[in-house]
């Protein structure tokens with residue numbers, strides 16, 4: 001067991017940190033305020049730096065590294081702006097990985113080079129109006145008709161919705177109930193019968209494209225099937241990687257709020273001295289750093305153990321649950337440390353507080369993570385329907 005980063009990993013982190021200071025920090029507040037997504041020029045720079053293919057194979061323009069390197073990068077960017085980290089999340093631990101892990105050679109050749117070059121972003125459509133935590137209740141139906149699947153149904157809260165050029169959509173491929181009938185289809189924006197609902201307006205996540213995906217007799221070429229019927233377990237195994245990305249967004253927010261607080265307590269003076277000299281403030285900082293470091297270690301453990309493969313459900317759920325909880329607590333403490341300025345839009349803390357509430361829900365609520373944890377711990381599956 002080694003808790004040191006390699007020289008290459010340190011260089012990657014430093015390079016991203018420099019990039020963030022120049023290209024992200026000056027604009028993060030403005031993107032939130034104006035509710036706009038990361039500009040295309042930034043995405044192109046990510047591509048030039050190889051950040052959109054950290055975990056994807058070299059033959060498709062990627063770097064062939066592991067989820068751990070992607071997590072290092074996502075944390076550095078999310079410290080300042082989870083919005084800006086999102087394209088890297090989608091490419092390295094999100095739906096593009098589903099194509100990498102389960103796609104046909106043709107699918108990989110068609111989509112992955114366009115992901116790594118920044119030409120397209122791929123998003124995931126799982127949740128439905130009546131199927132959130134109970135995901136296996138999903139009803140979006142794909143029926144084979146000659147060389148096409150005819151898709152009908154509606155997806156909710158799709159991050160990237162409307163903006164992304166392609167979607168990995170969880171569909172029901174037969175009448176088989178529950179997980180059995182579920183598989184995954186790649187559906188491209190612009191396919192006739194595929195439209196978008198209105199843009200969501202969230203408490204945080206401002207600037208994030210998010211909306212319903214609506215399919216009405218949408219004809220999708222049958223070669224776009226990426227996960228066969230009965231492959232729900234594969235989709236979930238890949239989702240364990242995405243869950244670590246979610247956890248890292250929470251970690252980034254907490255670590256970013258801690259960094260802001262460390263600066264602030266040494267600058268802000270009350271009663272004639274910097275507020276870091278008050279024990280009550282020191283205790284808050286100590287609690288914040290303990291939480292951040294514990295979350296980081298849990299995420300690192302899950303990612304390192306997964307290497308090029310999949311993290312265990314236990315490790316990824318513990319990491320997501322813990323990081324989601326502490327992001328709320330740490331950003332709240334940062335707000336207290338900043339006093340009235342923490343509540344003001346002049347400082348990034350209020351944005352971090354808002355953003356910290358979304359990640360614990362995205363990718364499965366913290367209650368559902370606790371169910372996963374208890375199931376893995378006890379070696380039993382608890383049917384929530386009985």
Ligand SMILES: Cc1cc2nc3c(=O)[nH]c(=O)nc-3n(C[C@H](O)[C@H](O)[C@H](O)COP(=O)(O)OP(=O)(O)OC[C@H]3O[C@@H](n4cnc5c(N)ncnc54)[C@H](O)[C@@H]3O)c2cc1C
Nearest residue numbers: 124125126127132133157158159358361362363365367384
């Ligand atoms: C910011 C954001 C981004 C998202 N991005 C995406 C995306 O890109 N793609 C996508 O498909 N979805 C996305 N989602 C949807 C997300 O995955 C769901 O919101 C989440 O899984 C919860 O589903 P729900 O909202 O329907 O809540 P529900 O499932 O209705 O849950 C409501 C409450 O009931 C609790 N609950 C439900 N069942 C149980 C149970 N068995 N035991 C205990 N408690 C239970 C939940 O924990 C929660 O507290 C996103 C959501 C958010 C907020």
